[in-house]
Every structure is written in structure tokens, then in C-alpha cells.
Amino acid sequence: MAGRLTPEREAELHGAVLDLLREVGYEALTMDAVAARTRSSKATLYRQWGSKAELVAKALRCTQPVSVAEIDTGSIRGDFAVMIQASDDDQMAKDTALIRGLAHAVHESPELHQALRDLLVDPEITGLQAMLRRAVDRGEIAPDCPALAFVPHMLIGAFISLPLIEDRPVDRSFLKAFTDAVVFPALGV
Amino acid sequence: MAGRLTPEREAELHGAVLDLLREVGYEALTMDAVAARTRSSKATLYRQWGSKAELVAKALRCTQPVSVAEIDTGSIRGDFAVMIQASDDDQMAKDTALIRGLAHAVHESPELHQALRDLLVDPEITGLQAMLRRAVDRGEIAPDCPALAFVPHMLIGAFISLPLIEDRPVDRSFLKAFTDAVVFPALGV
Numbered sequence: 001m002a003g004r005l006t007p008e009r010e011a012e013l014h015g016a017v018l019d020l021l022r023e024v025g026y027e028a029l030t031m032d033a034v035a036a037r038t039r040s041s042k043a044t045l046y047r048q049w050g051s052k053a054e055l056v057a058k059a060l061r062c063t064q065p066v067s068v069a070e071i072d073t074g075s076i077r078g079d080f081a082v083m084i085q086a087s088d089d090d091q092m093a094k095d096t097a098l099i100r101g102l103a104h105a106v107h108e109s110p111e112l113h114q115a116l117r118d119l120l121v122d123p124e125i126t127g128l129q130a131m132l133r134r135a136v137d138r139g140e141i142a143p144d145c146p147a148l149a150f151v152p153h154m155l156i157g158a159f160i161s162l163p164l165i166e167d168r169p170v171d172r173s174f175l176k177a178f179t180d181a182v183v184f185p186a187l188g189v
Numbered sequence: 190m191a192g193r194l195t196p197e198r199e200a201e202l203h204g205a206v207l208d209l210l211r212e213v214g215y216e217a218l219t220m221d222a223v224a225a226r227t228r229s230s231k232a233t234l235y236r237q238w239g240s241k242a243e244l245v246a247k248a249l250r251c252t253q254p255v256s257v258a259e260i261d262t263g264s265i266r267g268d269f270a271v272m273i274q275a276s277d278d279d280q281m282a283k284d285t286a287l288i289r290g291l292a293h294a295v296h297e298s299p300e301l302h303q304a305l306r307d308l309l310v311d312p313e314i315t316g317l318q319a320m321l322r323r324a325v326d327r328g329e330i331a332p333d334c335p336a337l338a339f340v341p342h343m344l345i346g347a348f349i350s351l352p353l354i355e356d357r358p359v360d361r362s363f364l365k366a367f368t369d370a371v372v373f374p375a376l377g378v
Binding site: 121159180185188 | 289290292293296310314335336338339341342343345346347348349350351353354366367369370371374375377
């Protein structure tokens with residue numbers, strides 16, 4: 001189905017969805033508004049994305065500069081360096097505001113919750129686990145290191161707690177400092 | 190001013206506020222409803238708490254079984270053990286739902302954001318920093334340990350990320366496993 005739109009057109013549609021999301025929020029976002037803004041038919045939108053929840057989750061996925069699953073430098077320090085280097089400070093600041101706005105919608109809409117989990121959270125956690133497994137196979141991390149189970153909690157927790165604690169969005173220098181101070185020592189790297 | 194109500198009466202009022210908060214949410218909560226539910230006058234409520242935001246923040250503070258600032262066992266492992274042991278699994282599950290519901294309200298109301306920061310978050314972080322400083326003074330943690338700056342991020346991050354990642358609220362056994370696997374190794378304890 002994805003073949004029906006060019007990548008450029010798909011990116012344009014995703015951008016319009018994110019703009020609308022910032023303007024009116026998830027609850028007030030309608031497929032009619034997306035269709036009008038992007039000069040496309042609602043039939044096209046539903047054929048391509050199935051539902052509003054899926055459309056929003058896929059649009060958010062497009063803001064990710066790189067998927068963890070694509071990173072494999074040959075060392076765990078190298079993998080984290082690429083992951084952090086690929087992040088865009090301006091984009092993370094915009095994402096923080098967007099995600100904060102979505103927190104309520106996720107609570108109200110089980111469908112959105114599921115779509116974000118299936119399309120955004122789970123694939124990244126799976127990619128992260130594969131990255132860690134390779135590090136274990138290379139002997140960089142002990143196979144029974146108890147912190148292995150908590151790497152998603154550390155990273156997602158850092159993302160969400162910094163704005164709450166220090167009232168500022170995450171940036172590359174924070175991610176680097178947190179990884180060096182917490183993640184690597186916990187993993188014994 | 191706190192002397193004007195007995196501790197029992199204050200606890201009763203705080204309980205009623207939390208019940209209302211769970212029922213209708215922050216936006217729809219009114220001082221009129223709190224006054225009616227607790228058979229008190231609005232004048233009393235405003236004299237005692239100043240504002241809806243402050244009333245909600247103080248009611249939430251009362252759900253905390255123990256303040257970090259009160260814990261001092263003589264070792265960092267002992268302090269964390271007391272902090273975790275004092276937590277109540279049922280209460281944490283109820284708090285998770287409550288805090289999730291408040292996430293949107295915090296975003297909409299700078300006054301609530303400020304009250305939660307002043308009355309809940311900052312005092313706990315200050316208490317945590319004092320606890321860590323004592324551990325440094327006793328020689329349990331190196332004074333230049335870079336993870337010292339990130340302990341609030343680790344703990345608050347674990348609290349918020351677990352429900353997102355695993356769809357379950359935090360409980361004592363998770364807190365103990367996370368502390369042993371992440372917090373202590375990062376601190377070199």
C-alpha cells in the first residue's frame with residue numbers, strides 16, 4: 001500500500017499532520033482537516049493509514065532521524081555515539097512539546113496508545129535489544145548484567161524526566177552526559 | 190495558618206480533593222465542589238490553601254508515605270531500602286493513574302505546574318541531594334561521581350517510563366531491582 005504514494009508526498013502528508021497536531025491537538029484533529037490541508041481525498045488517507053491513530057503514529061515516526069535498528073558500528077560506545085549524534089536538538093525540543101501534548105490523548109484513546117506502542121515504542125525497544133545483544137556477543141557487556149533489562153527505562157526515563165525536573169527539553173549534550181554517567185557504568189562498559 | 194484545622198480534618202479534606210480529582214479531573218475540579226463534598230466554607234479553603242493548584246499539590250503530598258528528607262539510616266543502601274520499603278504498591282498504582290491524569294492539566298496550567306514543583310518535586314529532590322551528600326561525606330560515593338547529578342532523573346524516569354514501556358505501575362520489587370541494577374552501579378556503590 002505504501003507504494004501508492006511517493007516518499008515526497010508521504011513526507012508532505014506527515015508534515016501536515018504534525019502541523020495540525022501542534023495547532024489543535026489529537027482530540028480535535030480530524031481526517032477531514034488533514035484531507036483539506038493536504039488537498040487529498042479522505043479515501044486516500046484511510047487507504048494509506050487505516051485510522052487517525054495510525055496516521056499520527058506514522059507521522060511521528062517520520063520525525064525520528066534514525067532508527068536504532070539501523071545502527072551497527074561494531075561497538076556499543078560507537079552505537080550510542082551515532083544514536084546521540086543523529087539526534088537533532090531543535091527537533092527534540094519540538095518533539096518534547098508534541099509528546100507532552102499527546103500524553104493526555106494517549107490516556108483517553110486506547111487506539112492511539114496501541115498505535116504509538118506498535119509503530120514507535122516497540123520497534124525502537126526491539127532495535128535497542130538487538131544492539132545490546134550484539135554487545136554481549138562481542139564480550140563488551142556481561143550476559144548476566146542486570147542493567148540490560150533496564151536500558152529502555154533509563155533512556156525513555158531521561159527523555160521524560162529532564163523537562164519535568166529542569167524545565168528544558170533533552171539535547172545531545174544531556175544525552176551524552178547521561179549515557180556516560182549512568183548507562184555505561186550500569187552496563188559495566 | 191495550618192494550625193486552624195486539626196490534622197484529622199486536614200487529612201479528610203485532602204482525601205476528598207483526591208477523590209474529586211480522580212472523578213472529574215483537574216480542569217473540572219472547583220473549590221465549590223470541594224466545599225460541598227467536605228461540608229466546609231470556600232473561605233476556609235482559600236484561607237488554608239490559597240488556590241486550587243496549591244490545594245491539589247498539598248493533597249498529593251499527603252499521599253506520600255514518607256519524605257526523603259526524613260530518612261537517615263547511616264548508609265546509602267539503608268536509606269534507599271527505607272525509601273523503597275515505605276512505598277505502598279496499591280498507593281503507587283493509584284498515584285500512577287492520578288499523575289497520568291494530571292499530565293495534561295500541568296501542561297495547561299502554569300499555576301499547577303509551579304505548585305507541584307514547589308510543594309512536591311523540589312522538596313524531594315532537595316532531600317535526595319542531602320541524602321547523597323551524606324553518602325559522599327561518609328566516603329560511600331566519590332565526590333566527583335558524575336551520576337550524582339542524575340539520581341533524580343533515574344528515579345523519576347523509572348517511575349514514569351515503566352507504565353509506558355510495560356503498561357504496569359511501579360511497585361516495590363521493580364524499584365528494588367532498578368536501584369540495584371542501575372542506581373547503585375552508576376554511583377559506584
